[in-house]
């Protein structure tokens with residue numbers, strides 16, 4: 022954690038557009054130096070929350086503090102926050118250094134000093150020597166780096182990033198996920214990152230806040246949220262979740278489950294081979310409705326007599342026979358009681 026990183030506190034923040042409540046009394050504390058991701062579907066309020074923090078959206082009620090200072094009524098340029106948007110928002114008519122120097126020039130930093138700081142920021146994002154280039158002469162990944170350099174050049178206390186990688190192709194996107202995380206770790210600046218990509222959220226974050234309908238449905242470390250989602254919404258938004266009533270599951274393990282609860286089992290926690298399963302065994306019996314080869318795994322869809330659908334993800338190196346399975350075949354899939362997670366009945370309202 023660097024000396025510049027500060028904690029953020031969001032208390033009962035509310036924002037409506039007409040009758041539509043975009044932020045429904047959001048309360049959230051972010052530790053100094055933390056990397057927190059807001060994850061949620063389109064329209065869940067992620068950008069509105071970020072913009073309220075940046076000062077571009079005015080909440081009707083609630084408060085925001087950064088490092089203990091109340092910033093709720095402070096204009097954006099007084100908040101000392103670095104912002105990176107989806108579409109880079111670079112000035113196309115300025116050079117790379119012109120773009121990176123811009124926030125410093127706005128703050129009245131002298132030209133020579135600004136140039137020096139811009140060079141240092143460009144070096145941080147591995148763009149040393151690119152200063153004189155035109156923005157138009159850069160690749161998407163390089164432009165995103167310029168946007169990052171521009172956001173860090175004035176040593177902000179907080180960084181806000183709104184889907185900064187969504188315009189990039191998959192490989193570059195994955196590479197940049199690590200680069201951004203590394204930059205965060207080097208600078209130690211408190212970061213709030215917005216995405217609707219659950220894998221990106223799991224990869225990058227210290228904690229993830231899952232949002233739906235203007236509310237935080239769950240907040241926690243990536244592994245905890247993935248393993249122990251509290252409700253159906255979070256379970257289904259994070260990975261392949263099979264959800265069924267506990268009374269619809271079979272095997273000796275199922276007999277020891279609480280009754281009439283919603284049970285969640287991740288697709289990758291099923292196996293087709295019973296070897297190694299004992300008295301904790303939980304079974305699902307169903308007909309193969311469809312199958313798909315996805316490179317590292319096979320995805321099998323079973324339909325049970327009770328009408329439940331189960332997706333099984335069978336590792337390709339263990340599922341050599343999956344290719345031969347005929348649609349309509351009855352299959353028995355196995356997991357352990359320890360892999361069954363019980364949900365609260367519904368999403369938090």
Ligand SMILES: Nc1ncnc2c1ncn2[C@@H]1O[C@H](COP(=O)(O)OP(=O)(O)OP(=O)(O)O)[C@@H](O)[C@H]1O
Pocket residue numbers: 038041043061062063064065066067068069070217
């Ligand atoms: N200026 C506005 N006027 C009216 N409604 C708005 C305005 N800005 C946002 N909204 C509405 O508020 C809700 C939340 O929007 P927001 O942009 O915060 O969602 P999001 O989770 O960031 O979505 P996305 O992933 O699509 O960017 C949406 O239903 C949106 O239509």
